Amino acid sequence: MKTDLHPRYQNTTLGAEAETILRSCVHCGFCNATCPTYQELSDERDGPRGRIYLIKQILETDQATARTELHLDRCLTCRACEATCPSGVEYGRLLDIGRGVIATKTKRKLRERCFRWCLKQVLPRRTLMVWLVRLARWLQPLMPAALQRKIPAGQKPGVLPVKQHSRRMLLLQGCVQAAATPNTNAAARRVLDRLGITLLEIREVGCCGAVGYHLADHGDGKYWMRRNIDAWWPLVEQGVEAIVVAASGCGAMLQDYGRIFRDDPNYAEKAAGISHLIKDLSCVIGAENLHGLALDTSKKLAVHCPCSLQHAMGEVESLEKLLKRAGFDLARVAEKHLCCGSAGTYSLLQPTMSQTLLDRKVQALTQDTPDLIVTANIGCQLHLASGTEVPVLHWIELLDQTSH
Amino acid sequence: MANLKLQLLTELLKILPEAGIIQDEETLRPYECDGLSIYTEMPLMVVLPDSVEQVQKIIRLCSRLETPIVPRGAGTGLSAGAMPHREGVVVSLAKFNRILSIDADARQARVQPGVRNLAISEAAQEYGLYYAPDPSSQIACSIGGNVAENSGGVHCLKYGLTVHNILALEVVTAEGDILRIGNQGYDSCGFDLLSLYIGSEGLLGIVTEITVKLLPVPETTKVVMATFDRVEKAGDAVKQIIAEGIIPAGLEMMDRLAINAAEDFVHAGYPRDTAAMLLCEIDGMAEEVDEHIARVSAVFNKEKAGCIRVAADENERQRLWKGRKAAFPAIGRISPDYYCMDGTIPRSQLTKVLTTIQSLSDIYQLRVANVFHAGDGNLHPLILFDANVAGELEKTEEFGGKILELCVDAGGCITGEHGVGVEKLLQMPYQFDPASLEQFQRVKLACDPQRILNPGKGIPQLKHCQEYRSLSQASVGRHADK
Numbered sequence: 001m002k003t004d005l006h007p008r009y010q011n012t013t014l015g016a017e018a019e020t021i022l023r024s025c026v027h028c029g030f031c032n033a034t035c036p037t038y039q040e041l042s043d044e045r046d047g048p049r050g051r052i053y054l055i056k057q058i059l060e061t062d063q064a065t066a067r068t069e070l071h072l073d074r075c076l077t078c079r080a081c082e083a084t085c086p087s088g089v090e091y092g093r094l095l096d097i098g099r100g101v102i103a104t105k106t107k108r109k110l111r112e113r114c115f116r117w118c119l120k121q122v123l124p125r126r127t128l129m130v131w132l133v134r135l136a137r138w139l140q141p142l143m144p145a146a147l148q149r150k151i152p153a154g155q156k157p158g159v160l161p162v163k164q165h166s167r168r169m170l171l172l173q174g175c176v177q178a179a180a181t182p183n184t185n186a187a188a189r190r191v192l193d194r195l196g197i198t199l200l201e202i203r204e205v206g207c208c209g210a211v212g213y214h215l216a217d218h219g220d221g222k223y224w225m226r227r228n229i230d231a232w233w234p235l236v237e238q239g240v241e242a243i244v245v246a247a248s249g250c251g252a253m254l255q256d257y258g259r260i261f262r263d264d265p266n267y268a269e270k271a272a273g274i275s276h277l278i279k280d281l282s283c284v285i286g287a288e289n290l291h292g293l294a295l296d297t298s299k300k301l302a303v304h305c306p307c308s309l310q311h312a313m314g315e316v317e318s319l320e321k322l323l324k325r326a327g328f329d330l331a332r333v334a335e336k337h338l339c340c341g342s343a344g345t346y347s348l349l350q351p352t353m354s355q356t357l358l359d360r361k362v363q364a365l366t367q368d369t370p371d372l373i374v375t376a377n378i379g380c381q382l383h384l385a386s387g388t389e390v391p392v393l394h395w396i397e398l399l400d401q402t403s404h
Numbered sequence: 405m406a407n408l409k410l411q412l413l414t415e416l417l418k419i420l421p422e423a424g425i426i427q428d429e430e431t432l433r434p435y436e437c438d439g440l441s442i443y444t445e446m447p448l449m450v451v452l453p454d455s456v457e458q459v460q461k462i463i464r465l466c467s468r469l470e471t472p473i474v475p476r477g478a479g480t481g482l483s484a485g486a487m488p489h490r491e492g493v494v495v496s497l498a499k500f501n502r503i504l505s506i507d508a509d510a511r512q513a514r515v516q517p518g519v520r521n522l523a524i525s526e527a528a529q530e531y532g533l534y535y536a537p538d539p540s541s542q543i544a545c546s547i548g549g550n551v552a553e554n555s556g557g558v559h560c561l562k563y564g565l566t567v568h569n570i571l572a573l574e575v576v577t578a579e580g581d582i583l584r585i586g587n588q589g590y591d592s593c594g595f596d597l598l599s600l601y602i603g604s605e606g607l608l609g610i611v612t613e614i615t616v617k618l619l620p621v622p623e624t625t626k627v628v629m630a631t632f633d634r635v636e637k638a639g640d641a642v643k644q645i646i647a648e649g650i651i652p653a654g655l656e657m658m659d660r661l662a663i664n665a666a667e668d669f670v671h672a673g674y675p676r677d678t679a680a681m682l683l684c685e686i687d688g689m690a691e692e693v694d695e696h697i698a699r700v701s702a703v704f705n706k707e708k709a710g711c712i713r714v715a716a717d718e719n720e721r722q723r724l725w726k727g728r729k730a731a732f733p734a735i736g737r738i739s740p741d742y743y744c745m746d747g748t749i750p751r752s753q754l755t756k757v758l759t760t761i762q763s764l765s766d767i768y769q770l771r772v773a774n775v776f777h778a779g780d781g782n783l784h785p786l787i788l789f790d791a792n793v794a795g796e797l798e799k800t801e802e803f804g805g806k807i808l809e810l811c812v813d814a815g816g817c818i819t820g821e822h823g824v825g826v827e828k829l830l831q832m833p834y835q836f837d838p839a840s841l842e843q844f845q846r847v848k849l850a851c852d853p854q855r856i857l858n859p860g861k862g863i864p865q866l867k868h869c870q871e872y873r874s875l876s877q878a879s880v881g882r883h884a885d886k
Contacts, residue, residue: 001441002741002791023792026736027441029480033520033544042498042518043452044479045426050434057433067431084543086669087736 001025006062013263014097015059021094022056024087025049031081031091036339036357037074045071048081048091055098064105072099074353076346077214078307078339083316092312093259099216119345120220124207129179149386157186161193169284170232170243170277171199172254175207177247177378184378187400188246188281194403195288199244204231210253213260214344225257229270236270242279246396248377249344252312254278280315281396282376286322293403297327301398302370304361304384306377307339319376319395326399331368338364342383358387366390374398405491409448412469412493416451419461426450435494438479438486439541442743442797443826447474447488454499456576456612462495463610463856464580472859475606477518477549480541482744483825485553485605485861492859495610497548503527504613510588511618512571517548517611521555524616533618536563539821540729548611554603556821558654558685558728561779563619565821567602574613575601578852583609600847605823606858608851622687625653626697627721630709631678635659635762635774638680639755641707642778645684646751648703650696654685655779656728662775662786665734666727673720674727675711682709682778683728685721731775732786739771739788743800746828747811748782748820757814761785761807768803770796782820783811809834824862832864 003022009015031048032038038047045054051071058064072095079092108116122128136151143151169192177184189199205228213221232243245251258275261267303320310316324330341347341357365373366388373388374395375381385392409427416425426432427449436444448471453459466473472492479486488494500516503524507513508531515524521542525534538557539545545555551573556565563569572586586598601608632638638657645655658666658674658681667674674681682704686696697714704712715721727734735742749757758774765772765787776784785807789800808818808831818824818831832841844863848855 002797004792023740024736026733026742027437028439028541028544028733028736029478030541030544030730030733032478033522042496042501043426044434044496044498045431049479053434054431057430063430065430067428071431086666086730086733088669089736 001027001056003056003060005059008062009059014101018055018059018094018097021090022052022059025052025089026087028086030084030086031089034080034084034337036076036078036080036341037353039338040353040356041074046074048075051075051098052089052091052094055094058098058101058105064102066106066108069102069106072102074350076307076339076341076343076357078343079311080307080337080339083311083337096213096218100218103216115349116215119348120212120215120217123211123345124175124224126173126175126178126206129175133179150382152180152382152385155181155183157182158190160186161189161198163193163198165193165196165198167197167241169197169199169241170235171201172208172243172245172247172250173201173203173205174247174250174378175211177250180382181378181394183397184246184394187394187396188244191285191293191396191399191403194293195285197241197284200235200240202231202235208250208253210249210344213253222260225260225271226267229257229267229274232274233270236273236277240277242284243274243277244279244281244284246281246376246394247379248280248306248309248313249379251278251280252308255313280309280313280318280376282309282318282322283315285396285399286318286325290326293326293399295326295399296402297329299371299398300329300331300369302331302333302365302368302373302390303395304333304340304365304373304375304380305336306375306380307343309376310337323374323395331365331370334364334367335360340380340383342377342379344379347379347383354383358383362388372398405448408469408471408491412448412465412471415465416449416462419458419465420451420453424452424454426452435476435479435496436488438476438481438484440482440484440487440825440827442741442791443484443487445488445490447490447492447494450488450494450496452496452499456574456582459495459576459610459612460580460582462493463576463578466493466856467579467854470854470856472856473610474858475548475552475610477546477552478520478544480545481549481553481823481825482746483553483819483823483827485823485825485858487826489859497546497610497612500548500612506531506533506618508533511620512588512615513618514613514615515547517551517614518546521545521547521550528618529621531618532621534621535569535616536560536619537566537569540732542729547614547616551602551611551614552604552606553821553823556777556780556782558656558725558777560821561655561777562651562653562687567599569617570598570602570614571617572615573598573601573611575609575611577609578854578857586615588615603823605825605862607848607862608857610857622653624690624693625685625687625721626693626714627683627685627724628697628700628704628712628714629674629724630682630684630704630713631675631711632680632682632707632709633678635680635758636755637707637709638682638778639758641682641703641709642754643751644703644707645700646779648699650686650699652684652696652700652779653687654683655777656683657681657774657776657778658683658728658731659774661738661771661773661788662731662735665738665773666731668737669730669734670723670727672723672727678710683724728775732784735773735786735788739790741791742773742786742788743804744822745783745785745787745804745807746819746822747808747816748780749811749814749816751779751781753814753816754778754781757783757810760810764803764806764810768799770800770803777820780820781816805831826861829861829864
């Protein structure tokens with residue numbers, strides 16, 4: 001597409017990057033076909049092509065108001081459009097740029113600003129989250145039913161392996177997942193222990209940075225990213241096989257470190273090195289021989305592959321392949337490419353659209369009456385659990401429970 | 405204008421909820437063009453009705469205020485048919501996205517115009533049926549848009565264009581009345597209005613419901629891919645296959661540029677280092693398919709194809725087609741802009757026309773990628789250009805015009821399936837004599853006396869035609885001199 005950037009963005013790194021992306025778009029509209037919000041709202045402004053056009057307008061006129069912001073806010077950043085786009089438009093990156101720029105042009109309502117600030121302060125802080133989740137569980141009986149469903153059920157992480165294997169990988173401890181479902185990482189450690197791999201967790205490593213970064217606060221996001229890079233780097237230098245992530249939402253962000261810091265002389269090399277090592281848990285286990293696990297595969301599973309795993313990390317099949325290979329019976333699932341509506345903080349910031357997509361997703365996942373729904377990201381897991389009676393698990397917990 | 409807009413808005417608010425009306429300049433912008441983004445115009449407003457009654461009321465209002473209406477489906481059109489009118493309202497049919505019923509016994513489906521082409525086949529799949537016309541943009545384009553442009557697609561060689569696959573339409577006329585044309589059977593008495601309305605590019609009415617024909621999914625489908633070191637050889641192979649009496653389900657050609665761009669996207673295993681590639685699909689009963697595949701392969705052998713490969717399984721077949729179907733936008737990987745032409749020629753002229761296009765490409769110094777329906781002679785030369793370079797768009801348009809005239813000279817026509825829209829208005833007088841154009845105008849006026857439905861598209865004004873003829877005579881040879 002033709003572009004004519006405003007002088008303010010010409011000859012800037014950000015402008016150049018945005019322009020390259022805009023110019024790769026040929027305006028064919030294929031993206032709208034797989035965009036959840038376009039499917040629901042049927043409005044050009046609520047599909048990727050329209051949003052690209054709106055971002056182009058911001059960068060060409062250096063003007064934008066809350067009217068444009070609304071449509072950028074409605075994007076889930078599920079990146080289904082990127083998987084559909086034949087021209088290879090890096091939409092997710094362009095949206096991050098667009099959101100960053102529009103944040104400097106508009107002023108949100110005080111209530112909204114406070115809420116966003118709270119999210120950025122609270123979610124990434126593990127200890128605080130642990131206490132908040134406990135408090136929420138305690139207050140749960142007093143809450144309205146709709147809210148009650150959103151509180152994760154209590155979980156005990158169980159016994160952790162102590163054996164040290166020669167094969168070592170790092171494990172992202174994370175923030176929300178560690179607080180809400182501490183059993184996920186514990187299960188990952190146990191299963192990999194049975195496969196002869198030790199997973200190391202570094203306490204200093206915290207939120208991957210996605211919370212702040214996707215809320216258009218790039219400074220806040222980068223703060224967490226640098227912290228993680230600094231904490232991991234000494235071990236990476238000593239040599240680890242991979243950095244394993246059990247929450248694909250975080251995995252997608254971590255894989256992007258290299259690009260985000262590519263112009264930062266102090267971090268470019270390290271960030272690229274870290275991104276290179278990032279692997280989703282399904283890929284790590286998928287590469288191992290599973291016979292030693294002796295799994296009980298009697299349950300019929302509906303698999304929800306998170307958008308961050310299939311669209312952002314490009315692992316469309318890793319999870320299903322692994323579960324099939326392990327011998328599980330997989331239920332028929334419709335519209336696999338569509339987002340469940342969780343999308344990080346989206347379910348809190350855009351509750352109406354989020355709920356609509358959740359209902360649609362639950363329908364698609366349960367049409368073949370599965371015993372269990374399994375997924376690979378904490379956000380999807382909690383969100384799906386709030387919308388169905390069918391138990392929802394992280395798939396690693398299932399492997400952990402059923403292996404002997 | 406401001407007064408008219410205010411009046412329109414006041415009246416529209418009585419018909420539609422506020423969310424169904426877009427009128428602020430800031431967020432109207434994404435509606436300024438369709439899939440052909442080089443032609444843009446800002447409308448007064450965009451409306452998103454979701455019921456037939458609303459469409460009727462909107463048309464009546466616009467008729468009363470003599471305000472132009474531009475219907476829009478998925479906005480994937482490539483002739484600027486949905487480009488807004490400066491003083492008009494864009495009526496988006498995108499919210500009409502429901503499949504109303506599927507009658508598996510009668511093999512037909514009633515659908516709303518905003519339903520995506522592919523969504524019909526997906527829904528019919530559980531009955532073992534599908535909707536045959538499959539434009540390359542079928543993942544996104546709407547069936548209403550297909551009706552407006554009489555779209556074809558890869559499989560129209562065997563199964564026909566949209567016009568051959570529609571049984572009935574519900575249309576809202578320029579007066580806001582409902583017109584039901586066609587019926588459940590294959591023939592009806594009286595004038596064949598169905599054929600008139602299909603391909604009328606929104607100039608005669610707004611389609612609000614479509615009854616499509618569904619076909620049983622063939623028992624067996626196989627595709628064979630062949631590469632050629634010269635485009636001419638591929639062209640000869642196409643002629644030869646048809647001469648053999650075989651009607652493939654699809655017979656498509658891609659040239660080197662297109663192959664490489666598509667391969668970057670789908671990794672289908674297209675051989676990159678080849679001048680041309682043919683994809684030939686055969687469907688039907690297993691024995692028939694196997695026999696035809698063998699005969700097609702023999703033709704390819706005779707024409708000295710480099711590599712001949714039959715897709716081993718359904719997965720590979722899908723991948724081979726995915727690359728073909730994504731080939732236009734995949735060109736975005738090798739060029740910032742492209743301009744897709746849509747001329748159709750007799751198959752016998754394939755080699756000659758392709759060679760001439762290549763020499764024009766050298767004259768205009770613009771690259772051309774070819775991806776097209778070789779079997780039915782529907783060419784899609786994609787002229788690659790950079791809209792950010794001053795003058796390059798104009799040069800591209802002129803080059804495009806020359807290609808279309810070349811198609812007419814070869815005994816073909818200027819559009820196979822994309823429609824005339826705004827894009828090919830200039831070439832209409834090259835294709836048709838004044839008497840034909842006048843007849844088009846009479847039909848238009850009979851259906852839309854106020855000229856409020858998509859005015860300025862499809863049919864050129866006669867005075868413009870004369871101007872164009874004199875202009876184009878003056879410019880003949882301008883570029884040939886270079």
